[in-house]
Amino acid sequence: MNVAFSAPEAAPAVAWREVAVRYPYATAPAVGPVSLDLRKGERLLILGPSGCGKSTLLNTVTGLVPATIPAEISGEVATLGVPAASRSPAAWSASVAQLFQDADQTLCGMTVGDEVAFALENRALPEEKIVVRVDRALDRAGVPPSWRTRRTASLSGGEKQLVALAAVLAQEAEFFIADEPTAHLSPQAAARLHAVIGGQGQTFLVVDHRLDGLIDTIDRVAIIGRDGTLIADGPPRDIFRAHGARFAQEGIWRPLASDLDRLLRGIGIALDTPPLAVSEIIADLDRRPAGDQSAAGTVIRHFLWQRIAEPAEATGQPLVTLDSAACAPLFAKPVLRDVSLQIHPGETIALLGRNGAGKSTLGATLAGLLRLKGGTRTGPAGGFAFQRPETQFTEGSARAELESIVGKGSAHVDTLLSAWRLESVATQHPFELSQGQKRRLALATLTADTRWPFLVLDEPTAGLDAAACDEIASRIAEIAAEGRAVVVITHDLDFALKTCSRGIVLDGSSVAADAPLLDILRDDRLLAGAGLATPEILRLAAWMEAAPC
Amino acid sequence: MxxxxxxxxxxxxxxxxxxxxxxxxxxxxxxxxxxxxxxxxxxxxxxxxxxxxxxxxxxxxxxxxxxxxxxxxxxxxxxxxxxxxxxxxxxxxxxxxxxxxxxxxxxxxxxxxxxxxxEPGRFIKALMANWRLSPRIGYALFSALHLVPDLASEAQQIRLARAMKRARTPRRIPGPVETASLVVPLLAFAIRRANRAAIAMEARGLGAASARTIVGAPxxxxxxxxxxxxxxxxxxxxxxxxxxxxxxx
Structure with a gap:
């Protein structure tokens, strides 16, 4: 994406000065001390491992922390030139639009039309103006007009995220804050958001883990480390080239191109300008002599091998079979009809489709949690990781959750806590954890349970840092190697490629494709129809197939 | 009609x-x-x-x-x-x-x-537009009205999660023991839901201005x-x- 970078004005949109936030009863600060400026007109991305306090830092901008969310705050936060605490969080809404990590924190439970109009009504804008802005916001977010009268509570997780996006876009504020905006969005919907961030005239402060497609719209990146302090800050190209290895160690996301750039520099192939997109690397390699291309080919082959799962043949008796199944959520009408498929031992399957396509419903049906409205299901029950991890928690601490699976006092609990980086929060109640920590705990409990012949993971990577995603990927490989199967419901096609060999695409209330994942992701027409997009890494694979190396 | x-x-x-x-x-x-x-x-x-x-x-x-x-x-x-x-x-x-x-x-x-x-939304809008109900009270009432279906939906999610842990499909209608065991988690959900709704409304400017437009009031x-x-x-x-x-x- 070509983006004309903005020319930031001198006065900062936000200035944090030695800011540290400590929540009640916490022994250590959730974030800080941090000193950082965001200039007006600038687009700043904050990156860091999950649980490092990124969301807390965002909530200080409008004074939600500590005015609405109790916390002890030290240092100074100035927003648009005045102390953040000088106005109430509500008074900031005219100039600051904030999209929260959890869509339920942005939405108030009304109908879609009312949700999008809510902030504008609060500002007492004329009704005609509100109607125009609502239409424009729904269009920009890609929300179909037919949703206007639907209650937001009846939407799927991804659909809620789209409506939340429309609701904050409608504010048309000079300063836009987004916390994990693409976590539950399909690739097409995420691209629409990236186009918004790439627009001119606004200041953007974004926290997100899905970097490809986003990073080339960003002016500056600030990195927060595990201890909640700032460890790097600068233009993305320079930052990822200078600190990429350290970020990898800390489990912080990097653009795909940045990782490849680091490997290529290791063999003496360095691009003049640090790349942010794979296409930049391909363009550079195309200009290089055959010797360089051959050397690069060796590195790229290994790079692809680490990131694209090997095709695998289905073997053995199917673990679970759906035959002409009509799948419906509890007490609702079928959302999928005539679904016929089998899952075999050792298979890893990516379940793909646009927001609201029925992926979670099919996943819960496969796991045996939902009764069919038609057709048949044969096979044992499977484990299911819910999209909202809180749903799974029944114990009083993270340690107790794990002990309920592997047994009280088991040494394996400490191993699991360490593997999923939950040692520091082992005694905390699961509801007190950050979103990323909650998801890690839910996945740790599910994957540690060996009762299930197969697992269904619903959006397992949403809100997770790179280290946690790598942990999940390796656990999926281990589970498949044990002869169990894993179904991954995801919008993260890079993760799907890394972990799954088979793909199932849902579209039009049924299965649109069931084939090797690589074949599916190379079918542009199928991808476009199902709200998906070709992952960047496949451009590299295509170059390898065409290149003379 | x-x-x-x-x-x-x-x-x-x-x-x-x-x-x-x-x-x-x-x-x-x-x-x-x-x-x-x-x-x-x-x-x-x-x-x-x-x-x-x-x-x-x-x-x-x-x-x-x-x-x-x-x-x-x-x-x-x-x-x-x-x-x-x-x-x-x-x-x-x-x-x-x-x-x-x-x-x-x-x-x-x-x-x-x-x-x-x-429709609860229309009712609250009518109260605010015609009987000068305070928007803060109106939207609090609105959230309370919507909490009931949200609680039902959350109860189903919790039942599914528990059924998954027990490796069996949940019963269509929960028994008395299961219903009683849902009370505390649902209370916790209601508190979290109310907290999130309060943050959502605050962040989007409820109560920031003395006047307020009501779009689509009956x-x-x-x-x-x-x-x-x-x-x-x-x-x-x-x-x-x-x-x-x-x-x-």
Whole structure:
């Protein structure tokens, strides 16, 4: 994406000065001390491992922390030139639009039309103006007009995220804050958001883990480390080239191109300008002599091998079979009809489709949690990781959750806590954890349970840092190697490629494709129809197939 | 059709019908209200007769308590017994119980007509636009109204998660032990939900300005006046029929 970078004005949109936030009863600060400026007109991305306090830092901008969310705050936060605490969080809404990590924190439970109009009504804008802005916001977010009268509570997780996006876009504020905006969005919907961030005239402060497609719209990146302090800050190209290895160690996301750039520099192939997109690397390699291309080919082959799962043949008796199944959520009408498929031992399957396509419903049906409205299901029950991890928690601490699976006092609990980086929060109640920590705990409990012949993971990577995603990927490989199967419901096609060999695409209330994942992701027409997009890494694979190396 | 009416005249009409049901101690009048409310739901709103019958069950159970109290504990229901002395059900105590039983169903059905034909969002908007309800209270009320379906949805999610841990499909209807075990997690959910709604409303400017626009507030139309006149006339006819004509027979 070509983006004309903005020319930031001198006065900062936000200035944090030695800011540290400590929540009640916490022994250590959730974030800080941090000193950082965001200039007006600038687009700043904050990156860091999950649980490092990124969301807390965002909530200080409008004074939600500590005015609405109790916390002890030290240092100074100035927003648009005045102390953040000088106005109430509500008074900031005219100039600051904030999209929260959890869509339920942005939405108030009304109908879609009312949700999008809510902030504008609060500002007492004329009704005609509100109607125009609502239409424009729904269009920009890609929300179909037919949703206007639907209650937001009846939407799927991804659909809620789209409506939340429309609701904050409608504010048309000079300063836009987004916390994990693409976590539950399909690739097409995420691209629409990236186009918004790439627009001119606004200041953007974004926290997100899905970097490809986003990073080339960003002016500056600030990195927060595990201890909640700032460890790097600068233009993305320079930052990822200078600190990429350290970020990898800390489990912080990097653009795909940045990782490849680091490997290529290791063999003496360095691009003049640090790349942010794979296409930049391909363009550079195309200009290089055959010797360089051959050397690069060796590195790229290994790079692809680490990131694209090997095709695998289905073997053995199917673990679970759906035959002409009509799948419906509890007490609702079928959302999928005539679904016929089998899952075999050792298979890893990516379940793909646009927001609201029925992926979670099919996943819960496969796991045996939902009764069919038609057709048949044969096979044992499977484990299911819910999209909202809180749903799974029944114990009083993270340690107790794990002990309920592997047994009280088991040494394996400490191993699991360490593997999923939950040692520091082992005694905390699961509801007190950050979103990323909650998801890690839910996945740790599910994957540690060996009762299930197969697992269904619903959006397992949403809100997770790179280290946690790598942990999940390796656990999926281990589970498949044990002869169990894993179904991954995801919008993260890079993760799907890394972990799954088979793909199932849902579209039009049924299965649109069931084939090797690589074949599916190379079918542009199928991808476009199902709200998906070709992952960047496949451009590299295509170059390898065409290149003379 | 009732769903398209302005919520406030409809509320006033329903309150008048409720007041009449409380004031008139006549089983025929109460039965008439029940039948008319049921017909309104079935014929005008196209609701399933089975649904309407199912709606009556909780009110009937509630009313059955009055019936047994009036029949078995006459001292406690002396006033009702005296009021029902002229009813055609033989024993005054049993007649009083029948009136109280029917009244519970009648009040329940009138309330059901209002609730089933009024979208909560429109109702709150009408209250804010016409009766100057504070937006803070209005949206708090709105959140509370929506909490019920949200709790039901959350309960289903928790049941699915527990069923998954037990490796079996959840029962269609939870048993008493399972229902009791859902209380604490649902209470925690309700607190979290309320907290999130408060943050969402605060972050989007609720209460920041003294004035507020209300988009799509219900507008009064001639149909509302016709509805008010027709429904009050119907109530008067029912009263006359049951208290004068019927008794004259």
């Amino acid at each position: 009732l769903s398209t009416l302005h919520p406030l005249p409809k509320l006033i009409v329903c309150l008048v019908w409720l007041a009449a049901s409380i004031a008139v101690f006549d089983p025929r009048f109460q039965a008439g209200i029940v039948v008319l409310a049921a017909l309104a739901l079935i014929l005008v709103e196209r609701r399933s007769p089975l649904l309407v019958l199912a709606l009556m069950i909780p009110f009937a159970l509630f009313g059955f308590g009055f019936l047994t109290t009036a029949t078995l504990f006459r001292e406690e229901s002396d006033f009702a017994t005296r009021m029902a002395a002229e009813t055609p059900f033989g024993s005054p105590a049993f007649s009083a119980g029948i009136v109280l039983f029917l009244r519970a169903i009648a009040c329940g059905m009138v309330s059901a007509v209002f609730v089933l034909t009024t 507008q009064s139309r001639s149909a509302d006046a016709i509805f008010v006149i027709a429904s009050l006339a119907l109530l008067a006819i029912l009263f006359i029929l049951t208290s004068v004509v019927w008794r004259a027979w």
